[in-house]
Amino acid sequence: MSLRRSYTIIAPLYDALLETAGGRLRAASLAQLPQQGTQDILISGIGTGLDLPHLPPGHTYTGLDLTAAMLERVKPRIGNLQMNLVQGNSMALPFANECFDHVVLHLILAIVPDGRACLRETARVLKPGGSVLVLDKFLKPGETAPLRRMLNLLSRHLVTRLDVVFEEVLAAVPELKVAGDMPVLAGGWFRSIRLTKAG
Numbered sequence: 001m002s003l004r005r006s007y008t009i010i011a012p013l014y015d016a017l018l019e020t021a022g023g024r025l026r027a028a029s030l031a032q033l034p035q036q037g038t039q040d041i042l043i044s045g046i047g048t049g050l051d052l053p054h055l056p057p058g059h060t061y062t063g064l065d066l067t068a069a070m071l072e073r074v075k076p077r078i079g080n081l082q083m084n085l086v087q088g089n090s091m092a093l094p095f096a097n098e099c100f101d102h103v104v105l106h107l108i109l110a111i112v113p114d115g116r117a118c119l120r121e122t123a124r125v126l127k128p129g130g131s132v133l134v135l136d137k138f139l140k141p142g143e144t145a146p147l148r149r150m151l152n153l154l155s156r157h158l159v160t161r162l163d164v165v166f167e168e169v170l171a172a173v174p175e176l177k178v179a180g181d182m183p184v185l186a187g188g189w190f191r192s193i194r195l196t197k198a199g
């Protein structure tokens, strides 16, 4: 099954499963965005828009997702935010080079089949001096995690990869540097990472 098909099935259940659990983590990650100003911000793999209540107003947001059924659920959350929705692929972004000041990658980098392509595309559309906010689950370099690697054989086709090592993904995108990296959940399996692109 493709991720698009499985997220079409999951869409009506997604908020019930994830809305409460992630709120505090989303809020802490998004608090790193400028709280004032009118910058261009991409939310790649926006899902049903659970990040929206935590976004500072004033900026111009673009929300991209592969799955129409997930994007539909963003619409009632937009309220007063300036938000354009685009159906597209985080691994092949339909945007010009260097057109966003910041990119949010919440629960997408370890979900797509090719995290390196996703991060490369993120760096391409990011302006020099811009930042990337990552919130996701990663194995540590050298971590064997046999159960997660076994579950990954199925889960990578349905909802998410479980075998992604962040450091291996980052190594493919040398223009991005780590500005912050905090364990936030499940003994450091989930991390909140801030990357910057040299200005």
Ligand SMILES: C[S@@+](CC[C@H](N)C(=O)[O-])C[C@H]1O[C@@H](n2cnc3c(N)ncnc32)[C@H](O)[C@@H]1O
Binding pocket: 003, 004, 007, 018, 044, 045, 046, 047, 048, 049, 050, 051, 064, 065, 066, 067, 070, 088, 089, 090, 091, 105, 106, 107, 108, 111, 112
């Ligand atoms: C786990 S959800 C995360 C949604 C949201 N970022 C959040 O934090 O709740 C993963 C999302 O990625 C989307 N997705 C999967 N593959 C994608 C791709 N290649 N490009 C863009 N979105 C994708 C799915 O449709 C789904 O909405």
